[in-house]
């Protein structure tokens with residue numbers, strides 16, 4: 001779709017006896033802004049229809065926003081950590097033959113991959129959910145080891161925030177990764193996830209945290225039926241899944257302590 005605004009104002013000059021000069025200038029400026037907005041909208045619509053391009057553009061935007069706030073090495077590194085986390089999900093989704101969109105990066109809110117079809121079983125949802133934090137943990141571990149080996153504090157702080165990011169995603173509240181994982185263990189754990197999320201965001205004292213809480217709670221209460229069908233999972237498998245989830249959460253908290261220390 002292409003939007004062409006009327007750009008005649010100011011360009012050809014008004015007829016004699018037209019509006020005063022300041023008004024002509026103003027309408028010229030308005031036309032220029034409209035034109036720029038229309039171009040932006042066209043580009044945005046175009047980008048969102050080509051999944052990889054949407055990913056690339058939002059990736060660059062995120063890296064730029066984080067870079068402008070915390071330095072370029074950190075900005076690009078953090079966007080890469082988000083990318084690896086999402087690729088972890090992506091690989092398993094595709095392995096199950098489910099359709100998935102390319103990841104979209106939203107500055108300060110993280111990144112997301114859109115499932116176009118719900119997982120067929122709690123086991124599938126567990127594997128898809130666990131793959132993201134697993135990839136993110138390994139990437140953060142690589143950053144930590146490199147940071148220690150090369151004596152680069154920026155890599156160490158990248159690892160620190162990387163581990164915290166994985167730990168946050170492991171909060172057992174659907175649709176967070178942890179919530180999708182515990183769906184295969186016992187869905188009652190979701191109700192522990194709500195106070196846990198509130199405590200974590202209160203500790204972070206971040207205004208963006210409030211937006212994240214609002215979005216997550218809205219999704220939880222309105223869309224949790226989109227989770228995989230609640231089918232029978234053998235008790236031994238529930239136990240193994242539960243241990244896997246707890247181990248990942250504790251490992252990331254412990255590693256964050258090491259990276260931050």
Ligand SMILES: [Zn+2]
Nearest residue numbers: 132133169177
């Ligand atoms: Zn994830």
